[in-house]
Amino acid sequence: MSLLRALWDHSAGRISLVIIGVLGLAALLGLLGLTPHDPLAQDRLARLQAPSGTYLLGTDLFGRDMLSRLMEGIGRSFKVALLSVSLAATLGTVLGLTAAWFGGLWDGVAMRSMDVLLAFPAILLALLIVAILQPGVWTSVLAIAIVYTPIFTRVARGPALSLKTRSFVDAARTFGSSRTYILSRHLLGNLVAPLTVQFTLALAWALLTEAALSFLSLGTQPPHPSLGLMLSDSRNLMEMAPWLLIFPAAVIMLAVLGFNLLGDALRDITDPKAQRGRA
Numbered sequence: 001m002s003l004l005r006a007l008w009d010h011s012a013g014r015i016s017l018v019i020i021g022v023l024g025l026a027a028l029l030g031l032l033g034l035t036p037h038d039p040l041a042q043d044r045l046a047r048l049q050a051p052s053g054t055y056l057l058g059t060d061l062f063g064r065d066m067l068s069r070l071m072e073g074i075g076r077s078f079k080v081a082l083l084s085v086s087l088a089a090t091l092g093t094v095l096g097l098t099a100a101w102f103g104g105l106w107d108g109v110a111m112r113s114m115d116v117l118l119a120f121p122a123i124l125l126a127l128l129i130v131a132i133l134q135p136g137v138w139t140s141v142l143a144i145a146i147v148y149t150p151i152f153t154r155v156a157r158g159p160a161l162s163l164k165t166r167s168f169v170d171a172a173r174t175f176g177s178s179r180t181y182i183l184s185r186h187l188l189g190n191l192v193a194p195l196t197v198q199f200t201l202a203l204a205w206a207l208l209t210e211a212a213l214s215f216l217s218l219g220t221q222p223p224h225p226s227l228g229l230m231l232s233d234s235r236n237l238m239e240m241a242p243w244l245l246i247f248p249a250a251v252i253m254l255a256v257l258g259f260n261l262l263g264d265a266l267r268d269i270t271d272p273k274a275q276r277g278r279a
Contacts, residue, residue, distance in 0.1 A: 114149070115150075
């Protein structure tokens with residue numbers, strides 16, 4: 001509760017909570033199937049209707065309700081982003097901590113492997129992974145996780161190299177604490193703040209990557225909606241039905257803005273120097 005209060009007192013944090021709260025509620029309702037209409041139901045007589053009282057955000061080329069499809073699309077995109085970033089954070093944190101702790105050959109192999117992954121542009125590496133495997137939601141999760149694992153590895157390894165030489169770690173060794181306890185309690189416990197900030201920022205990047213993959217028909221497959229796929233379907237209808245492009249693009253923009261603002265606010269709140277500056 002104290003963190004939420006601190007976020008609400010922060011200007012960027014307040015905006016991010018509102019944006020993510022609204023989109024998160026829409027995503028949850030979409031995943032639970034609590035939409036105004038069936039997102040997959042087609043009504044040929046209602047094709048390309050502009051926003052109205054019946055269809056608040058209009059309909060698409062097949063007469064499907066845009067609001068319902070947008071809600072389900074937000075839910076699918078958020079699910080892919082959360083799963084992929086959670087997997088990347090877990091793998092990257094484990095690799096970073098063990099590389100810093102053991103050093104030597106393991107540190108060299110782990111970090112050079114991460115350097116190889118970082119040498120590829122994120123979207124190209126994701127495209128390569130999806131091209132090797134079969135396009136789909138779970139392939140997108142795996143591809144995005146692999147792309148962003150090196151970032152979490154570096155975020156975890158750098159501070160861990162300094163922390164393992166601190167006196168409290170030496171004291172824990174003296175008292176016979178196990179390696180697992182020291183890694184999880186002392187090292188990981190002091191990395192929660194930077195990893196949390198990186199997690200929120202990575203969510204914004206993951207949403208963009210998922211939208212790009214779906215836009216290229218390599219992520220979520222029709223007829224199920226996703227934000228990128230909805231943008232792809234609206235390319236040839238921009239002049240006839242601009243709402244098909246405007247609403248999914250606006251949601252992507254707001255989601256990325258919300259997670260970036262949340263990351264900035266968390267960084268300010270958890271940074272002692274920033275706190276002293278505000279004082």
